[in-house]
Amino acid sequence: MLRGILSGPWVGRVCFCGVLAISLLRGVEPARAEGDATVVALKDRIRTAIQTATDGSEPILAAIGKVYAEREHTLLWLDRGKPTRRGEALLQALKAMQDEGLEPEDYDVSLIEKLMTSDTPVDQARADFLLSRGLVLAGADMSSGRVNANAIDKDMSPVQRRPDYAALARDGLVASDPQAFIQSLAPAGRQYPALKKALAEWRERVKTETYTKVPRGELLRPGNCDPRVPLIRKRLSETEADVPTAQGDPNCYDDGLVAAVKRFQDAHNLSVDGVVGPRVTASMNIPIEEKVQQIIVNLERRRWAPEAPGSRYLLINAADYAAVFVDDGQVAFRTKVIVGTAKDQTPEITSTMHSFQTNPYWTVPTSIAGEEYLPMLRRDPYALQKSNMRIFADWSSDTELDPGTVDWTSVSPKAFPYRIRQEPGASNALGYIFFPFSNKYGIYVHDTSSRFLFTEGSRNFSHGCIRLQNPFAFIEAAVKGSTSVNRARVEAMANGGRQASFGFPAPITIMVTYQTVFADDNDKLQFRDDIYGRDRKVFAAMRKTRTFERAR
Template identity: 35%
Template structure:
């Protein structure tokens, strides 16, 4: 027995790895014992077999120990994520519920594996996104709205699985909120009356956004791509960041109000006016305060650029535009509010579309990103605001009837009719319509006792003609507001700077030029053919291809040549958005 043990010890010394031998190695060991000439007892062989099994277990544990620990740690994080999501408090807020549902679905799809940690450490994408969210103000958003976790959270620094789980969820929530705000805006347009704004927010697919960013080669660019892609938004955002970078270095002194300046007048405000439109001070000190002819010509250029009547007279309207940029803080707040309203628009405005900007009293037709037609418009007065919405132009009506809206008929026309019905109908081209046996029929107004007629009992309609309120043509994009674009007999209003005089519809300065443009996509029709229909009965011309129409409200934007343009807040919508954003 002693010799046997001695042989065994010798064998183990000869093969030092045998303490962690595999089954194959055990067989080799037994064979070696035989070759040495020793035949161990059955008891010793049993001991060797038992030790072999133990060595095999120890060997496997040694080989897989670290991997098993990592897997368990990752599973602990996944369990932490599942638990944290389950413990999120209930809420009645729609957006919070939406965000929570997106997080739950996102993590469930990945079996609650962390999205932003790899082996307990932040991924490179996560680090980039955390830095980008801290600079969300570049996009006119508030970084404080996107709370991000600490970059020091990691397994190496001793963070628990629960800490890592919470950090992962926090970053996912920040990304979800950013992409939603960048895409749809922070202000729900439905805070406005339905008579003023009928735009429903369109939110992005938050689950898809998270999934996309976790594997993106450029996660920051992809996250910021949820901001509007429109040329107008991008240009305004660039200018916003440019002005922010300048800070208070370009403070401007407001130009005081006073008498309207005309050629030949002298006024202490002249040097400020020269500075505001980018001119050097007058070299002749004696004429420093002279409002000269050459200065008036430069003022005309400024007025034309800013949508004013280019008469060279510096009145209140011109001074208002010149002073809009003097308050740096207010200007930045205005720009943020305007960027917010860009987020309300459809991502796809259309290959060819019509855009009416209410504060500028202007209409643009854009085709493939280029403005191909511009004209002046008259919009609704403050008491009858032109609403904000998007729809599609479907047809034109030549020689249109004007079906008088109930509010106008009741509040404006009915009192006049009751004063002298015979005179009213003798001197106007209105018809009276009423429902007779379930059918709408024209009624002889002289047969009615107008003292007993109440609002809603009859309808009024104006027949086609030169005095018709809609003029010779209207452009229809059927909507709940019964608002459309149309001609007008009141042509003189287009010569004014301020053009908010309608009951909500949009009056177009050169309607047949607009008709030529919108009919360019309809076979066999143009403005000349439409004009041949004038003076006859009402005719409808249907468009072969519907054209998107967007009624928008921008008080701050960039011109085609890169100038920042400003307008007055006609309806107060911009101020309402600023208040909602706490600006």
């Protein structure tokens, strides 16, 4: 039978198939060798990265290495030296991170493109690895921020989200649409997309617009004449609508321009008095490029923490001098606030309020006692008694001192040993209501005896605490539905000089932020002055190059 097949017409067919099989096998060998070389190169790339990892990068590299190991170190983004459809999509997604205010080069985009042109297994393995690392980093940056907010400034302690590198690698490296995966990690809420849209718009504006610089000088009041007036008019017309032309002498500060300046002051949370002083000119002279940087920084801030920290919270924006109380997801109360000076800044923190007190004592911090009150005591030992303050021997004793018996010239302002306490009453710095909450800065929310300061536009006057304009209205909103406490009862206690503590019916999350750019309720973009200089610090931190591997 076999002899018949071999001697018949099958001979030619068998010979042909054999030649074809041999040819195919010869083609497989180089491909297999190339694949084996890529696997070896990828293993070496991952091993080297982990061995030379800098502090903090190990979890990222370990998460990526685990996914590759589970897939026997086959490439995820390249095939036969060319990027796959997913690989191309990921590369474009990494380039598009600039739309989020992030730098594509943070994800090695240029190096990846260069490596993709190489046909060596080592370069292909490295390109694939960098694409994977880029995706995990982009996902982490999008979901929790590019920088560690708590390492930038001592007064910045937001509860920043932590990236889950294992989940980002596990889900992202196998996602059918890597760009959609990255975008799915963007912060929820309306602020982030509003800022992202604004970034695109302002980047276009910066290409064609410049702002006229207004020189500083003497205070310019309505009716004054000054050569700076035409410059102010020109500067406002560059960004503000309906700035009228001069009504007479172009150097005179007329009513039409005063109205335009007041609108500018109101939009930038400055005192709305029409007077052009240092703060107004400084705000006018912020370059348009810095406006773009502000938007980028505030996109980053939005990535650090949720826009809404729950369903019941008091959100304070120190940069806007404003607070809003949200209960059951609905705005229940708004108010103006006073925050810390540039020297004694209000920190960015998140905590929980459980209670409040009427007619509190104010125990003066040692720093304030040494810096502000000691000079007064040196001039007049009884000066503080006029403000209803008492001085005690130390912080653990109730032994009151006669300030006239102390040699105040020998007391060090940096080691003030005595305890100063202000008694409850109308002049008490905390006012009639005090809202404590746990934090490492020793600040709190409270009423104030200096209510006239709420008429100011820029309200950074405190030592770091937050003063509420309408504390009783806040209490009314916060205890709504309670059967044990109401506003009338609290006001009666406060006005009667009685001390009492009350618990909220449910805890209130307090979140102090510093949003210098945001969309208002009408979706209009609002800019606020960087009174604490934090925008520049955050932007500088975002531009620092990340290092993942130590030099060998």
